[in-house]
Amino acid sequence: MGPIDLFTPIHLGPYTLANRMVMAPLTRNRAGAGNVPHGLNALYYAQRATAGLIVSEATQVSPQGVGYPHTPGIHGAEQVAGWQDVTGAVHHAGGRIFLQLWHVGRISHPSLQPGGALPVAPSAIRPAGEAITYQGMLPFVTPRALETGELPGIVDDYRRAAVHALAAGFDGVEVHAANGYLLDQFLRDGSNRRTDAYGGSLANRARLLMEVVDAVTGVWGPERVGVRISPVNPFNDMHDSDPQGLFEFVAGALSALGIAYLHGVEGAIGGVARQTVDLGRIRAAFGGLYMANGGYDKARAGRALASGAADLVSFGVPFLANPDLVARFRADAPLNTPDAATFYGGGAEGYTDYPTLEQARAAG
Numbered sequence: 001m002g003p004i005d006l007f008t009p010i011h012l013g014p015y016t017l018a019n020r021m022v023m024a025p026l027t028r029n030r031a032g033a034g035n036v037p038h039g040l041n042a043l044y045y046a047q048r049a050t051a052g053l054i055v056s057e058a059t060q061v062s063p064q065g066v067g068y069p070h071t072p073g074i075h076g077a078e079q080v081a082g083w084q085d086v087t088g089a090v091h092h093a094g095g096r097i098f099l100q101l102w103h104v105g106r107i108s109h110p111s112l113q114p115g116g117a118l119p120v121a122p123s124a125i126r127p128a129g130e131a132i133t134y135q136g137m138l139p140f141v142t143p144r145a146l147e148t149g150e151l152p153g154i155v156d157d158y159r160r161a162a163v164h165a166l167a168a169g170f171d172g173v174e175v176h177a178a179n180g181y182l183l184d185q186f187l188r189d190g191s192n193r194r195t196d197a198y199g200g201s202l203a204n205r206a207r208l209l210m211e212v213v214d215a216v217t218g219v220w221g222p223e224r225v226g227v228r229i230s231p232v233n234p235f236n237d238m239h240d241s242d243p244q245g246l247f248e249f250v251a252g253a254l255s256a257l258g259i260a261y262l263h264g265v266e267g268a269i270g271g272v273a274r275q276t277v278d279l280g281r282i283r284a285a286f287g288g289l290y291m292a293n294g295g296y297d298k299a300r301a302g303r304a305l306a307s308g309a310a311d312l313v314s315f316g317v318p319f320l321a322n323p324d325l326v327a328r329f330r331a332d333a334p335l336n337t338p339d340a341a342t343f344y345g346g347g348a349e350g351y352t353d354y355p356t357l358e359q360a361r362a363a364g
């Protein structure tokens, strides 16, 4: 056996993944009416089924969890049926897919909320920037701080969504605790100024995440649950006074729950990280499988796996633009150029029409 590389199979929970290349979660704003996935979404995911594992786009656990137009949910029966088509297509193509569970918290707008309500958050702190709504870009509003008594209801929303994900035929779930959405808003002290049992100390700020993960593992078993974190990503106006201490604590607490993997968004996405952390120490505090993400190419991913810095690597934009990324990496073939103008929203263009290597060659 040679050194571990991207094409070395790996055991993840009850599964043997064919390779260590994971398709990172990618919001594409192409769900149908009622935030229901449909046939085009099934085709898109099935095209990418040679990934060792697909993590779906972020998917709302409740109507309150919605923060963007045309993003899918997993709280209604029609949505479950839509996702069944997606998981069926991925499985038919030989792939595996986890659902990413999402509540956006303050990264929303009253026009996206049931009854035009204020978005909710740990604290009434308005993020800098603008919400993306059906009416275009609108300034973020000051969110409503959740009452302590409402938090069990949020945990229940995640539990119910996990049950729905099981019914929809997924292979597991990933709890989205990254990128400035609700669970991350509770973790980091730039957005959490609570004085109850969910704010202040590290244990208090991590409490909602741990309750959510506990609820979700109660449905799936810990071996089919992953968690995504982004310790220094400033996206969505996020910061923390001590990301190293916070995320080492979170990693240790998640380790005790025995989950399948920890998914780390390294550095900043779409910007510059103003802080740094020692990922090795965060990873050591977790001890289980670590999935690295953020600007990896074949060479850098290979080095991370060979050195043991990561067990799996997820690729976002590379999988978006290359349905056959695994075959292209194997062959050291050139990659398609991603078209940023079609990342968010639209139809088949820039979604299901990126050619495979064979198609590109046939087209000359």
Ligand SMILES: Cc1cc2nc3c(=O)[nH]c(=O)nc-3n(C[C@H](O)[C@H](O)[C@H](O)COP(=O)(O)O)c2cc1C
Pocket: 024, 025, 026, 027, 028, 056, 057, 058, 100, 176, 178, 179, 228, 265, 269, 293, 294, 295, 296, 314, 315, 316, 317, 318, 343, 344
């Ligand atoms: C179009 C687009 C949509 C994204 N949507 C999500 C998402 O739904 N959930 C999430 O955790 N990260 C999301 N991300 C972040 C990616 O998963 C990933 O962290 C980022 O693209 C960096 O990885 P890469 O350099 O391999 O693309 C998104 C990124 C892009 C470009």
